[in-house]
Amino acid sequence: MEDEQSFSDICGGRLSLQRRYYSPTCREFCISCPRLSLRSLTAVTCTVWLAAYGLFTLFENSMILSAAIFITLLGLLGYLHFVKIDQESLLIIDSLGIQMTSSYASGKESTTFFEMGQVKDVVINEAIYMQKVIYYLCILLKDPVEPHRISQVVPVFQSAKPRLDCLIEVYRSCQEVLAHQKATPASA
Amino acid sequence: MVLKAFFPTCCAAADSGLLVGRWVPEQSSAVVLAVVHFPFIPVQVKALLAQVHQASQVGVAVLGTWCHRRQEAEESLDHFLEGLGAIFFHEPWLQLCRERGSKFWSCKATRRQGPGRPGAPCEDQVMLVFYDQRKVLLSQLHPPAALPDRPAGDAAAGAGGLAAVFDTVARSEVLFRSDRFDEGPVRLSHWQSEGVEASILAELAKRASGPVCLLLSSLLSLVSAASTCRLLRLWPLPFLWSKLSTCGQLRHRLEQLALVFSTQKAENPTQLMRKANVLISVLLDVALGLALLSWLHRKDRIGQLAEALVPVADRVAEELQHLLQWLMGAPAGLKMNRALDQVLGRFFLYHLHLWISYIHLMSPFIERILWHVGLSACLGLTVALSILSDIIALLTFHIYCFYVYGARLYCLKICGLSSLWRLFRGKKWNVLRQRVDSCSYDLDQLFIGTLLFTILLFLLPTTALYYLVFTLLRLLVVAVQGLIHVLVDLINSLPLYSLGLRLCRPYRLAAGVKFRVLEHEAGRPLRLLMQINPLPYGRVVHAYRLPSCGCHPTHSWGSLCRKLFFGELIYPWRQRGDKQD
Numbered sequence: 001m002e003d004e005q006s007f008s009d010i011c012g013g014r015l016s017l018q019r020r021y022y023s024p025t026c027r028e029f030c031i032s033c034p035r036l037s038l039r040s041l042t043a044v045t046c047t048v049w050l051a052a053y054g055l056f057t058l059f060e061n062s063m064i065l066s067a068a069i070f071i072t073l074l075g076l077l078g079y080l081h082f083v084k085i086d087q088e089s090l091l092i093i094d095s096l097g098i099q100m101t102s103s104y105a106s107g108k109e110s111t112t113f114f115e116m117g118q119v120k121d122v123v124i125n126e127a128i129y130m131q132k133v134i135y136y137l138c139i140l141l142k143d144p145v146e147p148h149r150i151s152q153v154v155p156v157f158q159s160a161k162p163r164l165d166c167l168i169e170v171y172r173s174c175q176e177v178l179a180h181q182k183a184t185p186a187s188a
Numbered sequence: 189m190v191l192k193a194f195f196p197t198c199c200a201a202a203d204s205g206l207l208v209g210r211w212v213p214e215q216s217s218a219v220v221l222a223v224v225h226f227p228f229i230p231v232q233v234k235a236l237l238a239q240v241h242q243a244s245q246v247g248v249a250v251l252g253t254w255c256h257r258r259q260e261a262e263e264s265l266d267h268f269l270e271g272l273g274a275i276f277f278h279e280p281w282l283q284l285c286r287e288r289g290s291k292f293w294s295c296k297a298t299r300r301q302g303p304g305r306p307g308a309p310c311e312d313q314v315m316l317v318f319y320d321q322r323k324v325l326l327s328q329l330h331p332p333a334a335l336p337d338r339p340a341g342d343a344a345a346g347a348g349g350l351a352a353v354f355d356t357v358a359r360s361e362v363l364f365r366s367d368r369f370d371e372g373p374v375r376l377s378h379w380q381s382e383g384v385e386a387s388i389l390a391e392l393a394k395r396a397s398g399p400v401c402l403l404l405s406s407l408l409s410l411v412s413a414a415s416t417c418r419l420l421r422l423w424p425l426p427f428l429w430s431k432l433s434t435c436g437q438l439r440h441r442l443e444q445l446a447l448v449f450s451t452q453k454a455e456n457p458t459q460l461m462r463k464a465n466v467l468i469s470v471l472l473d474v475a476l477g478l479a480l481l482s483w484l485h486r487k488d489r490i491g492q493l494a495e496a497l498v499p500v501a502d503r504v505a506e507e508l509q510h511l512l513q514w515l516m517g518a519p520a521g522l523k524m525n526r527a528l529d530q531v532l533g534r535f536f537l538y539h540l541h542l543w544i545s546y547i548h549l550m551s552p553f554i555e556r557i558l559w560h561v562g563l564s565a566c567l568g569l570t571v572a573l574s575i576l577s578d579i580i581a582l583l584t585f586h587i588y589c590f591y592v593y594g595a596r597l598y599c600l601k602i603c604g605l606s607s608l609w610r611l612f613r614g615k616k617w618n619v620l621r622q623r624v625d626s627c628s629y630d631l632d633q634l635f636i637g638t639l640l641f642t643i644l645l646f647l648l649p650t651t652a653l654y655y656l657v658f659t660l661l662r663l664l665v666v667a668v669q670g671l672i673h674v675l676v677d678l679i680n681s682l683p684l685y686s687l688g689l690r691l692c693r694p695y696r697l698a699a700g701v702k703f704r705v706l707e708h709e710a711g712r713p714l715r716l717l718m719q720i721n722p723l724p725y726g727r728v729v730h731a732y733r734l735p736s737c738g739c740h741p742t743h744s745w746g747s748l749c750r751k752l753f754f755g756e757l758i759y760p761w762r763q764r765g766d767k768q769d
Contacts, residue, residue, distance in 0.1 A: 022708045025190060091703065093716070095190045096315070097217070098705055111702040111721055115349060184189050
């Protein structure tokens with residue numbers, strides 16, 4: 001069962017949240033970030049090339065122009081492959097674990113999976129970010145030796161940064177699955 | 189808890205039969221390892237499972253039945269399969285069924301005795317997780333860095349359900365040895381059932397490695413015995429060996445080769461990776477060294493180098509002479525104390541003159557020496573770079589001497605100044621109490637002390653300037669040597685085999701797993717595909733870094749500045765194991 005809703009992130013940009021409900025114990029949430037805008041790309045390319053042309057008129061060396069083209073291309077490829085995240089998704093499967101995936105604009109995907117035994121809870125935390133107070137969803141992981149201690153806090157949707165209304169939707173669904181998991185503990 | 193059935197993708201097209209694998213009760217998961225096909229005799233199946241259990245210490249059992257319906261309405265097969273539940277008892281009993289041409293499966297897991305209601309059978313919900321058996325067998329899980337205050341054994345136990353799956357598949361290798369061409373009593377389906385994979389080259393290499401390792405390790409022990417012989421322990425030689433970085437590098441390489449060619453088998457995969465990394469690193473080193481050697485000998489570059497060496501040394505000496513003349517005049521407009529300036533300047537000039545004469549004396553032999561030294565590049569590029577660093581150190585020995593003279597003079601002056609400054613204020617350093625105490629001096633003591641203090645203070649700028657100039661030169665040489673050492677360190681410690689493995693066979697080095705939800709239909713069990721999440725390159729380098737020579741700077745920036753200010757000698761590139769000064 002699929003569902004799509006649009007929300008906004010902390011800077012006011014538009015995000016779209018896709019919810020997939022595979023079964024009562026398995027849900028997936030995908031947040032798609034706004035794509036790379038043509039305007040900003042053109043602006044950056046023009047600036048770099050104007051600067052290169054200025055240097056060329058100063059030094060009369062045509063290598064500067066080809067170097068500028070190389071730098072622009074490599075910079076764009078590097079940006080698309082390492083920096084620009086297109087979509088972030090959270091897959092929660094009861095009794096298996098929670099998986100976070102970030103897909104970059106070049107198609108690269110980076111995935112992290114936490115087993116259910118490690119997950120203590122999923123909460124919404126408040127934080128001071130620059131001059132704002134923002135909310136973010138995070139997964140609390142527990143220490144295998146001391147189950148009452150929290151060993152790590154892993155923030156989710158770090159580059160999409162959705163607002164509280166979107167986070168509440170995700171939080172409610174996650175808590176339903178986690179409650180289901182806590183209600184049926186592991187059989188010995 | 190939902191029951192997780194880990195099913196190998198290779199068995200998804202197999203004929204109907206029995207599911208054989210391991211049940212992990214803590215995770216409520218069933219790891220299916222193989223499918224036993226009809227016809228079979230139950231006694232023989234049980235015997236095979238007992239054999240596998242003994243060989244691999246994995247609790248393999250019959251977990252349930254697998255039904256792959258090729259035609260419509262095979263009800264007789266269903267009844268037959270249900271009857272098998274009575275022969276092979278397992279709690280819970282798994283029944284997987286697949287229709288021909290359909291992607292969706294039906295799964296049932298029944299328990300004879302449900303919780304709280306003895307005697308009444310109950311069904312569990314089943315989740316199917318497909319996994320690639322070959323990749324899971326060959327991969328090695330790298331859990332995130334364990335905390336230092338915990339023993340390593342705990343980490344493995346607490347790692348969770350997925351580590352158990354990997355462990356089960358890895359240890360059940362003995363089950364996968366039979367393929368469909370074997371004439372055994374039982375017909376199995378698993379990833380190697382189409383034919384066991386093997387490579388002739390790998391088998392030959394394994395057979396040959398035994399005697400080759402024996403031969404090479406005996407040769408290496410001979411070499412290391414020769415290097416520790418009594419002749420080489422006569423006094424000036426150990427001092428020289430410790431100062432030359434080439435000897436350190438050669439010793440390091442010898443140790444590494446001894447590790448690689450030792451006749452002991454590697455106990456765990458980490459040791460095997462280390463051996464492989466060392467071998468590839470040594471081979472690359474030797475290859476680069478041979479390339480350098482061929483480049484040097486082409487067009488007689490060694491001769492050109494030798495011819496250029498003496499004029500370069502002359503040029504450096506000339507520049508130093510100009511520098512000293514400049515210092516003896518009015519450097520940067522500062523006014524020096526004429527007499528001290530002349531003394532120091534003439535002293536250093538004479539030293540320089542001696543050095544130049546020495547270089548000119550050596551010049552006929554330089555080409556021969558360089559040629560023989562160039563041959564050592566066949567031992568590896570790192571050895572050649574270490575020799576280069578040592579040659580630079582030898583050629584700039586006069587700069588080192590000047591630095592030591594300047595530093596000692598400056599240090600003496602600073603010590604004298606600080607002690608006389610205390611006298612000037614009426615205090616004294618109490619050696620017993622290790623602190624500054626007040627002291628009443630006699631008049632003549634005060635008079636002489638103040639006089640000496642004034643003299644030292646006004647001579648300070650001259651000495652300080654010489655010290656500054658020579659320290660800067662020395663730091664320049666040290667920086668160049670440091671760069672070469674960093675390069676040598678890089679070649680020594682980079683784990684090339686692991687990086688190559690990560691590039692070509694990413695499933696071998698696993699950081700974890702990732703799941704993908706396959707097509708789902710309401711009412712059918714959830715199907716997931718488990719894939720291996722490879723280790724990022726940074727973690728590969730961090731985990732498999734080879735130990736390097738240990739030439740790290742022992743000072744922090746703060747202590748370095750402090751030592752420079754007080755005129756203490758700095759030795760930035762100490763070898764590991766040297767006594768601290």
